[in-house]
Amino acid sequence: MPFGIRLHVWGDFALFSRPEFKAERVSYDVITPSAARGVLEAVYWKPEIRWVIDRLRVLRPIRFTSQRRNEVAVKVPANAVGSAMKAGQGNLGIYVEEQRQQRAALLLRDVAYVIEAHFDIVSGEANPAKHLDTFNRRAKAGQAFTRPYLGTRENAAHFALLDGSYEPHDELPADQRNKDLGWMLHDIDFANDRQPRFFHAQLQDGLITVPPFHSEGVRG
């Protein structure tokens, strides 16, 4: 891929929530393309480009740990916000004591991935080199709009651009290198009523090849 990038991403914890275990969270075994896109977009994104994930490489053993956290049961409703904006005032607070919910999570411990991706120009001038250059510069400098995260915001991610100066160690043990991961969330189709799209993820020698979003392998 002439304008592809490779980003080494790692962190202490990661939580790529499965859709079916969303209330009491259980993580997928590996990073989802959607979460990988999130990391890249945190580093550099403009409405003119769209990131497309090509491959994901798993570098560390897949280990789980569990934790419980106190959260709240409600969200601030969007229409309430809308009407408050129109009216100029409104009560949008959540009284946390009344809405406490303890939620458990089964998350990943000590993860490291290599994200291989490229971007498509969606609008604006067709100058991919400019965007690529900006991304490379930002990734090298460690710049990001918001701190990239692994699945959920509290699992901060470290990142480093792989431009050939070093290769991260592959520490995935032999018995975890080949696995059928079942149907995994690819991404959300925001153009079509926010439908989730899934693809059949296979870990082959530590590598997951991600089919393009609009290909046959991605169903929803």
Added chain:
Amino acid sequence: MILQKLAAYYDRVSADPATADVLPKPGYSLQQVSFCVVLKPDGTLQGFQSVTDGNEKKPRPRKLLVPGQSKPSGSGINPCFLWDNAAYLIGFKADDPKPERTQESFDKFRERTLAAEDEIRSPAFAAVCSFLKSWSPDEARERAGELTDITTNFGVFKIAGEARYVHDDPAVIAWWAAHGDAGGDDSTEGFCLVTGQHEPIAKLHEPKIKGVNGAQSAGALLVSFNAPAYESLGKAQGANAPVGVATTFKYTNALNYLLSRPDRRTGLGDATFTYWSDQPTQLEDFFDPIFGDQPAPKDDAAPEDKQRALQVKTFLEHLRDGHAAGDAFDRESDVGFYVLGLSPNASRLSVRLWEQSTVGQMQKRLTTFMREVEMDGISADYPVTVRRMVNATARIIGDKPDYDSISPRLSGEVIRAVLTGKAFPQELLINVLARIRADSQCTPIRAATLRAVLVRNQGVLVEPYLNKQHPSPAYNCGRVLAVLAFAQEEALGNVNAGVIRRTLGSVMATPGLQLGRLQRAAEVGHIPKLKRSLPDFVRDELASISSQLKDDVPTQLSPVEQSVFMLGFYQQMRFTESIAMQVSSGARVRTRNGEWVRSNGEKQLAELLTKLAIPYAYEPSASLPTGPDRWPDFVVPATDDRKMIFIEYLGMDTPEYNDRWEQKVKAYALGGITEDGGEKGRLLIIDARKGRLDDITIMNLLGKVIPINSINKTEGETE
């Protein structure tokens, strides 16, 4: 993967002819039925009968497969088809506060049944219809006496003279399969994220999961979005995670089935664990004992229980020894094996643990675990299980453990460590040490737990039995303390947890500051008071430990070192107590080197080895893999040109001695030690069973394995 594997389990159980009827078929559910309405073939009432599960001592309602799902909660009128509670079925409710409502329920039920009257061609069903047409709730009220007792749960219909219930009638089954549950089929089509197919998507994932400790009794849901914060992207309920109706039915029923079987589930800490494999396997059947503590069956237990206990014991022994039960294990080793741990959270269930592996991998991890928890004092009848390990961290009040003092999270983490083969939670070590310090007791289970954590987490090697040649100073300090404690107890009796036991905590933490003082106190106050040959024995022990310590008593010990100290203390204590009895009764003989050997013959051999300047250790540690007699008699360390030599002295000629000897030879062979020189060492047998051998003969035997020119003769020694 969890839902996918559970659905696959459902398929496996349904496909197996032996268990095909255990799980509900789609469109059916298991309900507790306590009574049935018996009708005559013409539709008039014959009577009411209670339905129990056949257990005469404690009759309970029977679980029957009935058409339709569970009754939803709420205040609406929801009649079921051919089964329901007494209010709907016959219009009876004990102490009825609202008779009109009961009447309404009955009417609706009748309506639903009669709606199918023309479509079901069956005399049984026709009888039910005509009964319902002519029945009125007042008649039920007249029979309140007999009805009140049996109408605790649901009821069904039966025709007098027929064995089966009306809802099991083939015509009814066929009609139900075709028309099904007309009540709730408003599901839309979508993509099922488990199967990858386009299917009707379930809105609610029913039936609820029952059998998780601590969850609400009506059942909890594994997949639910019951608050706005859990919904995303504007989706509601089941649309947040599209799972097909068929798959939902499969996984919920499979999980309920697993949780209903006591041999497929265990509660541990704050979670309930269940496990299964892709095909029927041995491991599935014998996995339970690893977790829990099955008490040994009492003498009056049923023969099946005793047999099962024996099977379990055999299985665990095979597992520990690594050569698991023959071919069956090899055949099964690639079969997928899954463990699911669920924790309750009011009406939801959270996944505490999900381990997906194969039978072979799981077996390896269990073998590792069982080997790590081996300890002197743990018998095969009361092995170390995860539950017992965690209970070792409980406070002991009086004589009983206080289970409330155990951290519930700890159990989950310990189980995760055992099942995944990863490190134990370090807090297990700290907790057990704290308990030992507080109670001044090291029970066998606590010692086993410490050893397991040390071996797995720290890589510190401690054997299950006393190792007289252990290099660690902390270990040897513990040994010293044990001998001193023993001396005090023997000399003064049980002085209300004597000085030494009371100072266990501080000696454990700072041995350098305490041991010298304690040794002097023992020398002055305790050892002289010992009887018979015990003073010599105690002094010999202390001398041999000191030669290991070499005055290198550490000032301070870290928690890991303190655990090693503790193990030294515990193992030496057990060793000393068992040998001391023999010393007191004169069954042991002292050699010139200060070892207390078992017979004069062994003494002769020991002194010969010394004369020939062959370094040796007497019963250094229990190094033989199995068998009742794990201690080799004499061990000569390896040199550059030869391996370790194990010298066995045979002194008696009785059948039981010879039996034990046979087993010991086998154990040696298993350990790689044979007379011709196995991989671990060479076995030299000095056979004096027919009579004492003289020095020359023994020296010749020794000369065969230890090269003559390496035997240094002391001055003035003739051959």
